[in-house]
Amino acid sequence: MKLIFIVILLVLSGTALSRAPIKLDTVHPSIKTFSLNEVCENKGFKHILLALPKGTGAVDCMGSSVSITKFCKKKFPDNHELLRGFINFEKRATCHFAQSLILSLDCNRFPQYCKSPKRGCNALKGIYAVSQVLTHSGRSSHDEGDLLKCYFANTLPDFE
Numbered sequence: 001m002k003l004i005f006i007v008i009l010l011v012l013s014g015t016a017l018s019r020a021p022i023k024l025d026t027v028h029p030s031i032k033t034f035s036l037n038e039v040c041e042n043k044g045f046k047h048i049l050l051a052l053p054k055g056t057g058a059v060d061c062m063g064s065s066v067s068i069t070k071f072c073k074k075k076f077p078d079n080h081e082l083l084r085g086f087i088n089f090e091k092r093a094t095c096h097f098a099q100s101l102i103l104s105l106d107c108n109r110f111p112q113y114c115k116s117p118k119r120g121c122n123a124l125k126g127i128y129a130v131s132q133v134l135t136h137s138g139r140s141s142h143d144e145g146d147l148l149k150c151y152f153a154n155t156l157p158d159f160e
Contacts, residue, residue: 021106024128026083026098032076033092039071053087068093069130080154082131100153101129107139107146114139114148121150128152 036051040061054060058067068085072095076082081097088094103124105113113120121137129152136151 021109023104025102025104027100029096029098030081031097032095033088033090034071034075034095036087036091036093039066039068039093042071042075053091056086059087059093068095071095073130080131083129084127100151101132103128103148103150103152105148105150107148110148114146117148117150120148124150125152 036053036059037048039059040048040051043061043064043066045061045064048061050062052060054065057069058065059071068087069082070085071093072082072085076095076097079097081099083096083098083101085093085095103121105120105124107114113123117137117139118134121134125132125134129150132152132154134150135153136149138149140147140149
């Protein structure tokens with residue numbers, strides 16, 4: 001009986017539990033994956049016996065930490081569609097690309113980013129859209145609550 005009550009309570013609580021604090025919408029996304037050893041070798045480490053994930057954003061190459069995002073930037077220096085690098089669930093280094101990104105952030109959970117939308121979006125750019133340009137930032141309020149919206153693109157729009 002208690003289990004049924006808990007399930008009903010969760011269903012009725014709806015949007016507060018189902019809405020993610022950060023939502024990423026991409027246009028024409030693509031990914032490229034690499035073994036963790038490849039990341040270490042690209043950094044100059046040879047004959048790596050053990051390469052381990054260090055969180056979701058770095059590889060431990062026999063005691064030296066290597067950022068996946070920095071690896072992706074070095075591997076694809078001319079690609080301005082790079083969003084970020086991370087270690088996926090298969091324990092592979094992943095470079096995430098897209099033509100553009102719309103990031104929506106719940107201001108109730110992350111108020112520090114929402115005080116100044118432009119400043120907040122520029123801070124989030126370093127995490128979610130490293131090679132892209134911030135084209136628009138703002139806040140919106142609606143039924144789901146207060147959101148910070150950040151729009152990133154691989155180049156600035158040409159308004160000729």
